[in-house]
Amino acid sequence: MAHGLHAQxxxxxxxxxxxxxEAAELRGVFDAxxxxxxxxxxxxxxxxxxxxxGQAPKSxxxxxxxxxxxxxxxxxxxxxxxxxxFLELAKIMESTTIGSGGEQLQEQxxxxxxxxxxxxxxxxxxxxxxxxxxxxxIFAAEATSGSTLSSIELYELLGSRLRxxxxxxxxxxxxxxxxEKYASSAGSLDFEDFLxxxxxxxxxxxxxxPSLLGRQHRSTNHFVGNLAALFE
Numbered sequence: 680m681a682h683g684l685h686a687q688x689x690x691x692x693x694x695x696x697x698x699x700x701e702a703a704e705l706r707g708v709f710d711a712x713x714x715x716x717x718x719x720x721x722x723x724x725x726x727x728x729x730x731x732x733g734q735a736p737k738s739x740x741x742x743x744x745x746x747x748x749x750x751x752x753x754x755x756x757x758x759x760x761x762x763x764x765f766l767e768l769a770k771i772m773e774s775t776t777i778g779s780g781g782e783q784l785q786e787q788x789x790x791x792x793x794x795x796x797x798x799x800x801x802x803x804x805x806x807x808x809x810x811x812x813x814x815x816x817i818f819a820a821e822a823t824s825g826s827t828l829s830s831i832e833l834y835e836l837l838g839s840r841l842r843x844x845x846x847x848x849x850x851x852x853x854x855x856x857x858x859e860k861y862a863s864s865a866g867s868l869d870f871e872d873f874l875x876x877x878x879x880x881x882x883x884x885x886x887x888x889p890s891l892l893g894r895q896h897r898s899t900n901h902f903v904g905n906l907a908a909l910f911e
Contacts, residue, residue, distance in 0.1 A: 680733060684749045696770055707802060709765050727808075734777050748775075765853035788860070803879065804832050806888065813892050814877065820869050827867040830858050840891050853885055 684805050697705065712720060712728045720728065726855040729735040741823040749757055752767050760768065803810045821836050828836070832856065837843070843851050857879045861872040868876070 697766060702710070704768065707799070707860070708763065709762055711801060711808050711811075717759070719761055720765055721759045725760060727812075732772070734772055734775070736777060744775075745777055800811060806874070809886055810892065814874065815870060815882055817892070818873050827869050828873070830862045830866045830868065833868055833873065834860055837876075837880075837886075837891070840893055841886055850885060853883065854880065856887070857883070 708728075709720065711859070712724045715721070718826055726735065739851070746757075749760075750767065752764050752771075753760075775827050801808070804815070816837070830876060833853055834843075837854055837858075838851075841854070843854060847855075857876050860879070861875055862868055877886070877888075877891060880891075881888060
């Protein structure tokens with residue numbers, strides 16, 4: 680029993696208080712944002728993660744607060760985060776309001792949950808973080824009047840990239856079915872629905888990621904903020 684308790688204590692220390700299952704989930708998020716596969720989160724990668732969580736610093740005081748947290752975790756010198764250090768940061772960020780802009784912590788946790796859902800969808804579809812960012816730009820460019828697209832609008836988006844024919848064959852019908860599977864009662868689809876549809880189309884050999892991305896390139900204007908400067 681003593682040996683078992685000691686082993687459990689070592690696991691909790693290794694996972695910074697998270698369960699094995701929670702640590703595995705966070706590992707998936709960490710790997711998804713580790714775009715260059717360096718096994719660390721560098722400044723731009725961490726900045727993108729905090730942005731997606733809704734916890735990127737919004738003021739000078741919040742930048743200073745985040746810097747102090749990172750210095751404490753990293754022993755006084757700023758450098759890319761290893762996974763264990765990322766777990767420690769994640770535990771701290773659960774109870775902080777950095778980047779909230781006055782929003783309630785519950786809303787931040789909802790944003791975090793959405794981000795985690797998005798990463799899970801991306802993994803299922805075999806997408807890299809760079810792929811997700813490009814798909815987000817494509818979706819946002821079409822959803823000019825809000826954060827959703829109608830079933831018709833999404834079909835037109837896919838049709839232009841997959842060269843679907845006006846006279847519907849079995850392939851066109853299957854794309855329609857993939858869209859309707861996720862459409863709400865109002866017929867609208869958000870970005871998470873779009874990612875799920877992409878995954879289904881790829882799995883069914885109706886599309887490939889390159890064919891859907893076309894010639895789109897990732898924008899260099901994504902938020903990295905002053906967070907990147909912290910690591911210089």
